[in-house]
Amino acid sequence: QVQLQQWGAGLLKPSETLSLTCAVYGGPFTNYYWTWIRQPPGKGLEWIGEITHSGRTNYNPSLKSRVTISVDTSKSQFSLKLSSVTAADTAVYYCARESVIWDEGFDKWGQGTTVTVSS
């Protein structure tokens, strides 16, 4: 049973860098887009970006200047860094996977990490 388990700091001050990591257990790391998605309180879902096992990235243009997604294939982990955070970055952040080969949507999700940006 594939599981995505994520962790990272939940309380940040404005201008700090958000850092989250997601580990993949019980399944392959190749042939997937490893993805970060966020959800502000009471709002909808926003795709942040993705990375493949080979390190190819694709970011949402709205966040591209502040986002870095990286991968550690030796640990089956991928990470998100979002710099210069503001209150607008307060959200639940999810990691998820999407097959590169099959059109199957985001079929596995992490449990979510609540990140609050406050001075």
Add this chain to the structure above:
Amino acid sequence: EIVLTQSPGTLSLSPGERATLSCRASQSVDSNYVAWYQQKPGQAPGLLIHGASSRATGIPDRFSGSGSGTDFTLTISRLEPEDFAVYYCQQSGSSPKTFGQGTKVEIK
């Protein structure tokens, strides 16, 4: 960017009734890359439908998806108590990948 507009915003129905949720795209989307998700309070979204009409593993057959081009629909044939939740459509055919704003299905 492809904008997905879901309607209605809220659907008030009783258990046993049929729910029809709409998702309209601002430009044509390859139906292979349209998915629907269900989200309950405090939980991560869960995949219901992919490829516009294929049920994900373990999803009961009261859930069905249809559509092509710019218009997609999620239908719940007979609402069960556990189906009252928020539903999102999503497209991966064009970057950035985008979600609709959600439809809340609430108990009438």
